[in-house]
Amino acid sequence: MKFEYLLQYILSGLTNGSIYAITAIGFNIIYNTTGIINFAQGEFLMLGGMSAITFSQYFPLPIAILFAVIVTSIVGALIDFTIIRRMKKPTVLNMIIITIGLSILIREIALHVWDEKVRSLPYFTGDETTSINFFGAYIPPQVLWVLGISTLIVVFLGFFFKYTVAGRSMRACSSNITAAKLCGIKTNNMITFSFVLSAAIGAVAGAAISPIAQTQYDCGTSLAIKGFAVAILGGLGNSTGAVIGGLLIGILESLSISILPLAYKDAIAITILLIILFVKPSGLLGKSEISALKEF
Amino acid sequence: MLNVSNLESGYGKLQVLKKISMHIKPGEIVTIIGANGAGKTTLLNTISGLIKSTSGEIVFNDQNIGNLPAEKIVKLGCSLVPEGRQIFDTLTVKENLMIGAYSLNRNKKIINDELNKIFELFPILHERENQLGGTLSGGEQQMLAIGRALMAKPKLIMLDEPSMGLAPLIIKNIFDIIKELKNQGNTILLVEQNAKAALGIADRGYVLETGQIVLEDTSKELLNNDDVQKAYLGKDYKK
Numbered sequence: 001m002k003f004e005y006l007l008q009y010i011l012s013g014l015t016n017g018s019i020y021a022i023t024a025i026g027f028n029i030i031y032n033t034t035g036i037i038n039f040a041q042g043e044f045l046m047l048g049g050m051s052a053i054t055f056s057q058y059f060p061l062p063i064a065i066l067f068a069v070i071v072t073s074i075v076g077a078l079i080d081f082t083i084i085r086r087m088k089k090p091t092v093l094n095m096i097i098i099t100i101g102l103s104i105l106i107r108e109i110a111l112h113v114w115d116e117k118v119r120s121l122p123y124f125t126g127d128e129t130t131s132i133n134f135f136g137a138y139i140p141p142q143v144l145w146v147l148g149i150s151t152l153i154v155v156f157l158g159f160f161f162k163y164t165v166a167g168r169s170m171r172a173c174s175s176n177i178t179a180a181k182l183c184g185i186k187t188n189n190m191i192t193f194s195f196v197l198s199a200a201i202g203a204v205a206g207a208a209i210s211p212i213a214q215t216q217y218d219c220g221t222s223l224a225i226k227g228f229a230v231a232i233l234g235g236l237g238n239s240t241g242a243v244i245g246g247l248l249i250g251i252l253e254s255l256s257i258s259i260l261p262l263a264y265k266d267a268i269a270i271t272i273l274l275i276i277l278f279v280k281p282s283g284l285l286g287k288s289e290i291s292a293l294k295e296f
Numbered sequence: 297m298l299n300v301s302n303l304e305s306g307y308g309k310l311q312v313l314k315k316i317s318m319h320i321k322p323g324e325i326v327t328i329i330g331a332n333g334a335g336k337t338t339l340l341n342t343i344s345g346l347i348k349s350t351s352g353e354i355v356f357n358d359q360n361i362g363n364l365p366a367e368k369i370v371k372l373g374c375s376l377v378p379e380g381r382q383i384f385d386t387l388t389v390k391e392n393l394m395i396g397a398y399s400l401n402r403n404k405k406i407i408n409d410e411l412n413k414i415f416e417l418f419p420i421l422h423e424r425e426n427q428l429g430g431t432l433s434g435g436e437q438q439m440l441a442i443g444r445a446l447m448a449k450p451k452l453i454m455l456d457e458p459s460m461g462l463a464p465l466i467i468k469n470i471f472d473i474i475k476e477l478k479n480q481g482n483t484i485l486l487v488e489q490n491a492k493a494a495l496g497i498a499d500r501g502y503v504l505e506t507g508q509i510v511l512e513d514t515s516k517e518l519l520n521n522d523d524v525q526k527a528y529l530g531k532d533y534k535k
Binding site for chain 1: 344345346365367370371375376378382383384385386387391394395396398399402429444445448
């Protein structure tokens, strides 16, 4: 393979990979507070993308994206207020089934609000034909936007969970919710906050990828599956792991195109997920010590 | 400081506590002893707001706290060190303690002062401050749980079975710490199965049997009481 091609594949892998990483981080945020996997995470990306496209018809792009983030965050808060908070016995299994149901519901509502057409946001800078020459490979500037935004989100969250009171409290809720209450933490609000945060991050990601990946009412599902595989690969709850896992799966996927038929691209993530679950269930960076302390 | 009157509570249809009345004065160590299933933990969980009472009153510093959620009660200065320690396994020792100060105002200096006090009381926690809570030994976890409760600068500390599952030597250690806390002027409600040790350090005691308080007296009297000796101190066994 010529070096330029290889570079091209790797760059496109990095782009997809960083999206998977952000999706996985969305899973991690809610998991870290509540101990549940929110399978409606992919729908947050879809909602972010779709509503940004709608708003962009009336407002300049940055404001449209801001509104999209707000709308998606409100949806995230509503999910918690109307359903999660009202559950009498919020067991892990119940919550998982509920979030799967919610993802179907949101998808169907999106189908009615918008339609089944594929849309996309305009490029943040330049247009479809703009590209930057990078050692012989051509990359659209949007790729840099996606990589930049992903990096920012990861750095911000890493700081947030480690050094802020709110971040630490969210981790405390995940570790032991009764003890968190006994320390004076309003656990209900922390759970709402984690849904809002993960919806907001999903919306930013959904808007950022829209110009290159395109947005449709059901585009969240496949992203959620990939994101989930990445979250497991990196070690559930571990943001650094999510980034490494995401880039790894992204690159493997795009390199696979040069060997395998395109149709097998999606199988790569799932295959890796299966291998990880067999070989190292705690994930690449997940310490088995920690995973033994977690519920699952 | 704490006044409980005719308190009833339980789980769903199961009524565990029946007309419990008790009180604690500032600076006292009061112990509640009783067998497994007598309702000791239920009583503490009800006072701390984890379980809602079905009737009766809980008054803490002239304020009725019977209907308040757990997080508000902590804020008022009534902290529980729960049964089984319940530390944050996946947070470091230091982070565990910092979370304990959640209900204080966010003044960094006050929190740091508290942290240093805790590290003075439990030097081992200082050594392990960056270790994950879940990797500590049972005794260290108990110290961490007590330290975390102290971080909130409580007016009343409630300890639920601090000796549970610990080796005799460590138990002695924990009880020494409770004594030390009393000497520092803390008010303590101690729930224990280890009646001898508990009465040894307490000023007064209540005996709880199947959800009712059957006996109430000073520790000295309780230690000499025939029924208590038979039921909880193993008097006949010795003979």
